[in-house]
Amino acid sequence: MGKNRIILPLSVFLIACLSAYFYTGKVQKDASTVVMVEEEVHPMPELLKLRVQNLKAESITLGSMNEDYKLIYFGQLSASDLDWEAVLKMQRLALQNFPKQLSLIFISLDPTRDTKAKLQKLFSPSAKNVEVLFPRENDLIFLTKAYGVHFQVSNLSNSLLNYTIDHNTWYFLTTPDYRILGSYPIQIADERLEKEIIAHMKQKY
Secondary structure (H helix, E strand, O other): OHHHHHHHHHHHHHHHHHHHHHHHHHHHHHHHHOOOOOOOOOOOHHHHHOEEEOOOOOEEEHHHOOOOEEEEEEEOOOOOHHHHHHHHHHHHHHHOOOOOOEEEEEEEOOOOOOOHHHHHHHOOOOOOOEEEEEEOHHHHHHHHHHHOOOEEEEEOOOOOOOEEEEEOOEEEEEOOOOOEEEEEEOOOOHHHHHHHHHHHHHOOO
16 A cells, blocks of 8 residues: 555656656747747838839839938929939939948929939939939829828919929938938038938948
8 A cells, every 4th residue: 555655646756757858849849940930011011012213214113122221302303492402412422422322312293394314414324322213193192191291283374384393301311121210301411411321321220
């Protein structure tokens, strides 16, 4: 009777140890073979699929330009001194190739009057980090809403211009997949803008 009292607890103990061993081995095996990866979802995946025309009249998706950080400006060059000022600042950055991992993107709010010939004269062909994009009307509305760009077309009955476009004038610094890192008024000094760009790019989003 005494032996049975000893054997029974010992058997229970051995069974518990074996169960723990096999269970632990199974968990370790599963942990080594099954890896859960939570992919970050882009807040606006449709933006990456949006098609625009560039200066070469090529139809490209925004998502195809996904290697560099971006400095984006929405503007029109028909009757706005502020937009010319913004373009001149982008020209300066382009000519000094600052920095190499940054693409400068001008998105036309007035594709009818901002002709490719006019814009080709503004940006040097050697500036490979510059893109001028012409969205279709519906896509332009989508883009401006995505970046909080407010613009309004007003008809001018007694003017050769026929219409004018009022809009806010900001640069948008984005990650390679177009997520906004910072927004800056076009009056920002070149040196200050460069420091902002470098500081954000060092974060390596």
